[in-house]
Amino acid sequence: MADKEEILIVNKNNKKKHGHAHGGAWKVAYADFVTAMMALFIVLWVLSQSEEVKKAVASYFKDPSKFSIINLENSSGIKNSAIDLNFIANKSVDKEAQKAQFEKLKKDIQKELAKNTEFESLLKQIEFQMVDEGLRIEMLESANNVFFEVGSAKLNPEAEKILLKIGNEIKSLPNKIIVEGHTDARQYNQNIRKDYDNYFLSTDRANAARIALEAGGVSDKQIDEIRGYADKRLRDKKDPYNVVNRRISIIIKYLER
Template sequence: MSANKEREVPVRIIYRKKGHGHGHHGGAWKVAFADFMTAMFAMFLVLWLINQSSDVKSAVAGYFQDPLGRADEFGSSIVPGEGAQASVVRPMRPTDVTDMRLNKMEVMSRLQEELASAPELKGVMDKIEIKLTDEGLQIQLLEDSTGVFFESGSASPSWRGRGVLAILGQELGQLPNPILIAGYTDARPYRRADGYSNWELSADRANTARRILQLNGVGDHQVLQIRGFADRDLLTPGDPYAASNRRVSITMKFDGTPAPSDSTGSAGPQAQGAFE
């Protein structure tokens, strides 16, 4: 017995405590961090807006007033197929959203600035008349005895004529508004042996202007009418032979302006001449 007792080894049970580290702090820090990031984003957005131009500010304000921008295009009915017929809208360039929200005076001012800054137009700006009419924003290219924009008795544009029409095409092409183009002559008798007269000349000059405008940005869907008035709508009635009666006018219509009247002159996107 004594020998067995000597061989017995006491069993020791050791309990080791596992460390749990720091206690759980919860998710409160995540909420605070999210609030901080939101505040920083809002601050940078405000700083960005403050440094933007008035055009961008106007566009941003307009977006929040009408985020979807569908009321004018698709009508007021919520039933598919009812309401105003959806208009076909061309893919918009980045500046279109801003330009669409510019008012008439801003568009007119920008056109004047662009034309005045063109070196090729120095000295002839007094022959370019931009004004607001009942039909919309009207740009008139007025001739003089030297043939500023078109060669005398011809529908071929001068280099200045091509230059001003190219600038107008770039600017007007950024807007979705429809355009009316009209040609006018003075009262001097003009008739070639083949019967070509002031009627054809006025309409052909308007059509030449259309081609140059479209080559430089104006969309085909924008051209509403090409009209030739010959000498039936003189700019200077008191002097029917005045060179300023020979002109080409480009009118951009805005919402609310009346439709063009069926007055004397040719009408239609592909008009080649005008007869009564």
């Protein structure tokens, strides 16, 4: 009797069916985890910032509608994108308030100078203008009245007295002060001094004005910058040799928050 062959039958369709791997629950858990980590990093970042930034962030959550995203510099000098406490709006309000104060200062200085009949012919040469940095007081030379002799950084007596008066009026201000010197396009006479030019001359004139301001009561701590522009900031660009290009500018800077 012949041996019977065993037949092995494989059922390929006999697979165990599983459910959908817990559905989408893991995605929700992962999203919660990421959110928690982000919140942790924000808290750690805020704790490392200055008090101003902390107050800014806290104020944002009280009323987000009044705030804007700007760049703030933290105590380590690294710039970060942060939400500031109504900074832009407040800065604008502060600037307007300071403009009003500068307007009063302008009138006070003009009134004080007008008391001295010696300055009567010079008052038209002293101009006040609001600029991006603050209030600019500009002393312009004229054909009839100059504050410095040609090629010299020595103030004449009238100009020095005016600066003393201005110094006395601004000495109590908390604002920083910039003093600028300007020349016309006439080049410095190299026969007098070869290692000297209009940059040196304009800077020396600005320094002469600074010394007069300090003699009037301005403190060294108030002085922020001394600038010598030579003839690179001409007032009369059509006539580079016009005497009005020779001037001293005193800029009282806006206070920074």
